[in-house]
Amino acid sequence: MTNYNLYKTFLVVAETKNITAASEILYVSQPALTLKIHQLEEQIGGELFLRKNKGVELTPLGSLLYEKIKPVIAELDRLENLGQLQKNLQDGFLRIGANSSNCNQIISKFLIQFAQKHPNVRITMLRDYGENLVDKLINNQLDIIFTDSCQTPNEIVCAKKFPVVYQLIGNKNYYEKYHHLPLTSSAFPLSELILPNQKNNSRKFIDNYCRQNNLIFTPKYELDNYTLLYDFVKNGLGMAFVSLDYYIDSINKQEVYLLSESTKIKMREFSVYLNKTAANPAKDEFIKILNSEN
Numbered sequence: 001m002t003n004y005n006l007y008k009t010f011l012v013v014a015e016t017k018n019i020t021a022a023s024e025i026l027y028v029s030q031p032a033l034t035l036k037i038h039q040l041e042e043q044i045g046g047e048l049f050l051r052k053n054k055g056v057e058l059t060p061l062g063s064l065l066y067e068k069i070k071p072v073i074a075e076l077d078r079l080e081n082l083g084q085l086q087k088n089l090q091d092g093f094l095r096i097g098a099n100s101s102n103c104n105q106i107i108s109k110f111l112i113q114f115a116q117k118h119p120n121v122r123i124t125m126l127r128d129y130g131e132n133l134v135d136k137l138i139n140n141q142l143d144i145i146f147t148d149s150c151q152t153p154n155e156i157v158c159a160k161k162f163p164v165v166y167q168l169i170g171n172k173n174y175y176e177k178y179h180h181l182p183l184t185s186s187a188f189p190l191s192e193l194i195l196p197n198q199k200n201n202s203r204k205f206i207d208n209y210c211r212q213n214n215l216i217f218t219p220k221y222e223l224d225n226y227t228l229l230y231d232f233v234k235n236g237l238g239m240a241f242v243s244l245d246y247y248i249d250s251i252n253k254q255e256v257y258l259l260s261e262s263t264k265i266k267m268r269e270f271s272v273y274l275n276k277t278a279a280n281p282a283k284d285e286f287i288k289i290l291n292s293e294n
Helices: 004-016 019-026 030-044 060-080 082-087 102-117 130-138 172-178 203-212 226-234 244-252 281-291
Strands: 049-052 055-058 093-098 122-127 144-148 156-170 193-196 221-223 239-243 257-259 265-275
Touching (some): 004 030, 004 055, 004 060, 019 030, 055 060, 093 102, 093 130, 093 281, 102 281, 130 144, 130 156, 130 265, 144 281, 156 172, 156 244, 156 281, 193 203, 193 239, 203 265, 226 239, 226 244, 239 244, 244 257, 265 281
Parallel strands (some): 093 122, 193 221
Antiparallel strands (some): 049 055, 144 265, 156 239, 156 265
16 A cells, blocks of 8 residues: 555655755655655556656646545645644534533533634534433543533532523513512412423423412413423413523513512522543633633
8 A cells, every 4th residue: 555655755746846845845865755756656557747857747647646645645634733733622522412401501602602712623412311411421422511410420520500590581561561470479370371391301390389389270381392482472472481591682682571580490400510531622621611601
């Protein structure tokens, strides 16, 4: 198999069109360089250069080889520097796992900052159960996971915790009618609450809150995702508990409004876990961005 050095020598000679100039670039003698070209011509099976008084020119075979080999050599040269590229975040990957769509509300702004700052780093995300994510983190199949706080092995450490608190929102009409009322008021229309369906992780926390506060009602709508739930609220079809962090822009634009400010449901606590034994500069940079916000 023809080795890299022969192709590299050919490429430099083809681009300089001069044996002397190529030998200076490659730090080899002219006879040694000429010998390498002859070796390559024997292996390729034809003449690659035409010798001229002032240098060399590619033959048709040489031009074809140049066209084919140039991108290959460029990629091999890049791979030789791959470690440095990864260290400088000019290449590399970041693999993130999450066990809930609620994590997206936390991850989004940090991940956007990271992607804008390091556009050459590839990012992949995986949704899975918490215990599976921990296993993948242990086996170095993921770099960072966002999941409910839990017991982990010694090599898995928590980088940060995020409490998730839900509050009630409605459109302008609901705000004008009910923003001054607590949920426990007999005048508050509990039946117009829109809830996520029973399969949604956040539903059990809402149900627990209602039981603890003796709030008994049948929800007007039970929907399977928060995108649809928000669209219902925005269009005046009811009220819903959501994480304000995710909808703060909509509230600032007055598309929806915060109702019953004193009502807060602590849903859960998400933790950011990483494997302290695994090295990845992209992971370290993401954690740095994550911790830059108090």
